[in-house]
Amino acid sequence: MLKFYSKKKLLAHTNPRNGELKFGQAAITVGSLKELKDKPQQYVLLGIPEDIGVRANSGKPGASKAWEATLSSLCNIQQTQYCQAHNVIVLGELDCSQQMQQAETLKPSDTHYLEKLGELVTQIDHMVTQVIEKIVGQGKIPIIIGGGHNNSFGNLKGASKALEKSINCINFDAHTDFRALEHRHSGNGFSYAAEEGFLNKYFIFGLHRNYTSQAVFDSMAEVSDTVQFSFFEDISVKNKKTFTEALQEAEAFCTQQPFGLEIDLDAVANMGSSAMTPSGFSLEECRRFLHYFSAKKTCTYIHICEGAPNRELFPGQVGKAIAYLLSDVISE
Template sequence: MSTLKTYTKKDLESFTNPRTGEQKFGEVVMVFSNWDELKKSAVKYVLVGIPETIGVRANLGKSGAETAWTAGLRALCNIQNNRYTNAKNVMILGEIDCKTENEKAGNISNNDPNVLDKLGELVTQIDNKVSEVVQKIVEAGKIPILIGGGHNNSFGNIKGSSNALGKPINCINFDAHTDFRALEHRHSGNGFSYAFEDGFLQRYFIFGLHLNYTSQAVFESIHKHESRVKFNLFESISVSEEISFTDAMKQANDFCCGSDFGLELDMDAIEAMGSSAMTPSGFSITEARRFMRYFAKKDHCRYIHICEGNPEAGIFPNQVAKTISYLISDVISI
């Protein structure tokens, strides 16, 4: 598949630091050989990277999300392989090949009057690549875990899953923002609205939405589609404590988990986390882990996406990478 750069055991060795008397995750985890073997394998999850930040830039955001995949994989490869981390439950597929799009984006000046439209065209090209890979994985009966890139990739995740299943799917998004903005050029802020408009997204729940960063126009759009789009507020959960974190998860569960759904986690919803839009007020890493484990174990979960992490913006070395590895291990150890 030309849209995919697969990884070998030798590639993983370059990420892994062996230590005498221990066995690291990267030393034992399976790598991809071919699609037939994937279908036959006992693994439940397939790990894929999306090394791009074009969608974030097209949304006037800060670059950096393109490095989260490599940083997160390195951290994952160096956790311990033991009876709990369950390396046998996942296969490393590789990464979406975004080299051409990244190079083209790098040649587009921010002073170009058509910069956003040009970046949006590149985002659409990446949409096609992501949806193609996700569709193949879901058709193989596995659950893709996608790491890195902007939240624009939610569109490809939803489209690929929907095409594989032959019907629109639901989605739960752990996020400070709706990413349900206007249908203008493609960017990281309108992946869900495009998926909704194009018929790939049936029901959509935003978990922990921040009041300060949601426009009145977006609230009105949600109200217009209130039978299919719902949310709860971060402020209601963690500030005024009108609803517990557990009950908030139950709201999302009751709305989306009765049929096939995707699971999205934007790292900018985690307090002080290195991301494209860092927040001083947000959920804790432990709460993000609780959320991930709660929903990933649901029978109808069809894909998982961890996005917008920016390792260069972290408040301590390896903060973002270690957080990604915790979130992945929480999923695969179920």
């Protein structure tokens, strides 16, 4: 279920240079989940190399490659007093190979193609839940690199079970992923988590009006005491509120209790992702968002997802972007 990484694995992705110390050389690894308990590091890095949930949502594949791309970039950033790789344990990756292989055997022409993919997503949900529950249960903060946004469900369920209560969530996203409770896919992780009692308050930061259906708006209106959002257009086009005011709005709604922090790279303009957009936040705004909320004491986990290296405009940008985001979390 879980492939633990050794130091040798990290060094295989690292290009050493005389007089320098890089992330891959300085980061900590473990051989079991039990070892986390005795480690002082606060953050635990986990990859989920799958895009079945994206495909089950009729989306474009490629998110399964984001973790490998991230590792290649991350291992080569500098370890310094300002960017401290020894603050994080690189756990490894969730083994989704069996589900990915099964997904490849399914035929899109099959009437039940999407539902069968959804069954595979449910299997991955179970694995994600188990690992996140164990990490959070040992007082650590998992940083999860996806993979599709379907994994939000396992993140919320695992954290909720570890804390023995429902948790809140702030989602930096162009979409709500609060869609109908049909087969499991990347578009209904939050609605399933809310339905099953793992998600309490939910805030979507920078929602795009053009890609949210009236049915979703109506369903959110019915639960407006627990689901709120800010429009991207209100922040970046109409200037109805500043970026800082939008941060504070989400903060006031969610951060008084333990919360998960979700970042969908679909929200970043021209980022290689499953639903790439020409209009969105800049990477710098995404970094600012992550730095702001990851520093909160109630931040329980961090999930960066939907990056698709096969769709990027210039080679190597998705992995490098995620490495920047990670460095903003682990650095002083």
